[in-house]
Amino acid sequence: MKQVIVLITFLIVLSGNFPCEAKEWYETASFYQIYPQTFLDTGVNGEKEGFGDLRGIQQKLDYIEGLGFECIWLTPIFKTSYRSFGYDIVDYKEVDSRFGTNQDLKNLIDAVHAKGMKIILDFVPNHCSSDNEFFNKSINAVEDYDDWFLWTNVTNYKDEDEKPKPSNWQRIGGPPGSAWNNIEEKPERGFFYAQFSEHMPDFNLRNENVTKYLESVMKFWLDLSIDGFRIDAISHGFEALPNEEGIYPDEDVNPAENNTSNFNHLIHTHTQDQPELFDLIYSWRKFLDDYQVEKNGEARIIMTESYSSNDVIKKYYLSADGKHEGAHLPFNFQMINKIKANSNATDFVDMVTDWLDNVVPPGKVTNWVIGNHDQERVATRFGIERVDILNTLVTMLPGTSVTYYGEEIGMEDSCAEYAETKDDPATKCDTQSTIRTSDAWHRAPMAWDNSTNGGFSSAKPWMPASDKFATVNVKAQEGVDKSHLEIHRQLLHLRKEKAFKESDKFDIKTLNTNSFAFIRELDDKNEKSYFVIINFGGSAETVDIKSKFPDLPDTITVEITGGVSEYAKDEQIYIGEEFELKKFESIVAFYNSSMNLIVSKILFMFFIIICVIVNLNF
Structure with a gap:
């Protein structure tokens, strides 16, 4: 019996097939952020009015599923005053009539779950509408x-x-x-x-009746089978208390910002990231965990939005003493905060390693996002030629990926006229200020085809479509080799492979001024491991991969390429010596375990011989 145990143990060690703890769905999921009012107008109220709705999202579920996304995140759909894109909520428990009804949302949730996907809602606890x-x-x-x-x-x-x-x-x-x-x-x-607008007064989250109400809102939608919440603007949830005389403390002036009209002119130590904030997050996490136990189901999650410093974000994950769980996924905005069009390889590598080494606690999950409804679109911010390489980075790094609708086709910001903006705070500015402050440009209608308004609606859209929708749209790219859409589809489906769900090793290094690479490797030598190479720069670079990754085989096999890469799928690349990366090129390749299998067989035969010599009976 001992001999059998020894043999089995040897075979397990040899194969690398160690039991793996099952992951929760969100730990490796790919999220698709939808801005409902600009996704698809189906005329939910009888006729099309240039405003997207929930039935429009349900109508496009085959598209979303086919791309490989695993969870949908909806920005606010609740009854609103329409002064701030739905973030001014009048009734937290009622879907706004322009989007549909509560039953329409329930139908969408059921349809999403029928496809094996998840869906989460935007939750806005910091403020409400002045009409609430x-x-x-x-x-x-x-x-x-x-x-x-x-x-x-x-x-x-x-x-x-x-x-x-x-x-x-x-x-x-x-x-x-x-x-x-x-x-x-x-x-x-x-x-x-009211920190955001006089039309959006801040809740007093120190009032227990307020937090109980907000908890009841979460339960209301959880009971409708929603899978979690993205918590908006949570870092602004608490403010410093007044002194005994009722005086609120002034904030210090930021010496690095001389423009008194700039929000960063002050150092916001009294209006952001107050200590009570984290206790609230921990209590909401416990509420969701208890709900999961009660319903005996999968995790219901919270994702928190905060652009705070890394040392603060770490508290969103876990209390300092490790006793209280926080958000499942505190948003990682490092790519948004730190990566610019002129960034180099060192910027990318430092950004990734700093986040993984200094922010994410052991056993917790990271996430990667390059764009959202508050930021310039990737193609606008970095150039259309960098869309593929940035989508490659976001989807191939370990953890969760988040994609803003339209980024999969390289949509750019709308070029709407000043008078056409529907952003209430921005319309109160002068013309030039609106150009600087309005988020409306990033929220243009989804470009489905080259028909009227990009196929979003036959009626005049609430926000004009991008002026490039005639050529940059889903229909023009669907099934087209090397299109942004098809590359994104390939990346998301590759994410489902074992190396991306369960990788045992991650390592990222610079290769040259603008080129860097990383590995997603499995200990199981019978499985494929992957190597990702990216040149973010606008000129070709010579790279010596083996000097940085000496354990890689001399030959890797191409899986997916982006940018101007001319390599074909399954083409082998010899990396035993220096080779040239084209400008804006990305390569995802795998290294086969064939040599490892040969070595394994030799070791196994050697073990058999040793066993015979020592007279073990098999």
């Missing part, structure tokens, strides 16, 4: 609602117009100015705090 019933009750000091928001009559600061304000706290969105606002009809109520 809770704010109206708070204005009128209705019992139990008077302190659902931040109110004060104490002033200790004068703005640029010499108007008294409670403090120097600034507004983020729209024209520069104070975050403190007043209701002219209710002077006795003093000032209320």
Whole structure:
């Protein structure tokens, strides 16, 4: 019996097939962010009105599934005042009629699950619409609602117009100015705090009734079978408390920013990332974990949005003492914050290693995102020639990937006229300020084909389509070899391979000024491992791969290429000596285990001989 155990142990070690702990669905998922009002208009209310809806998303599920996405993230779809793209919520438990009904959402959820995918909702706990019933009750000091928001009559600061304000706290969105606002009809109520817009008052998250209500919102949608939430603007959730005299502390001036109208003119130590924030996140994580246990199902997740420093983001994952779990996926905005059009290989490698080594706690999951509804599109920010290589990077790195709708075809920002913007805070700026501040340009209608408005709607869209939709659209790229769409499809399907779901080794290194590479390797020598090479620069570079990755075989086999690469699938590349990478080229290749198998067989035969010599009985 001992001999049998010895033999089995030897075979397991030899093969590398160690048991692997099962991963939760979100740990390696590919997310697809949809901005519903610009995805597809099906005329949910009887006729098309240039506004996307939930049935439009359901109609395109085959497309989303076919690309290889595993989870859909919807930006806000709740009843809204339409002053800030749906982030000004009037009713958290009702789908806005322009998107459809609660039943339409339930139908979409069921259809998504029928395809084996997941779907999460945007959750906005920091603020609501000024039309929300809770704010109206708070204005009128209705019992139990008077302190659902931040109110004060104490002033200790004068703005640029010499108007008294409670403090120097600034507004983020729209024209520069104070975050403190007043209701002219209710002077006795003093000032209320609204960091993003006077139409979006901030909740008082220190009020237990508020957090209980928000928890009830999550449960409402969880009971409708939603798979989780992306938590919007959570770093702004709490503010510093006033002193005993009711005075709120002013924020210090940032010496590095002289423009007083810039939000970064102040150092926001009193209005961002307050200590109570993390306790709230931990309590919501526990709520979701308890819900999962109660329902005996898969994980319901929270993804948190924060552009805070890395040392702060680390707290979103886990409490300092390790006792309290935080967000499943705190958003990783390193590519957005640190990568520019003139970045080099060292910038990329440092960005990746810093995040993995210093932010993500052991056993936790990372994520990668290069664009979203608040940022310039990838093709606009970096150039169309870099779309494939950046999509390759986002999808091939370990962890979760997030793709903003349209990035799979290389859509660019819309070039709408000033008068056509529907961003309420931006329209209050002058023409030039709108160009700088409006997010509307990044939220243009999805380009499905070259018909009217890119196939989004036959009616005039709420936001003009990109002026390049006639050539940059899904239909023009579908089935076309080397198109952005087909390369993205190949990348997402490759992500489902074992090396990307369970890789045992990841290593990333620079190769030259603008070229870098990384491996996704399995200990199991019978499985394929992968090698990704990227040249982000606008000129060819000579690289010596074996000097940086000496354990790689001399020959690798091409799986997927992007950019201007001329290599074909299954073509072998000899990397035993220097070779040239073209400008904007990306290569995903695998190295076969054939030599490892030969070595394994030789070792196995050697073991058999030893066993015979020592007279083991098989």
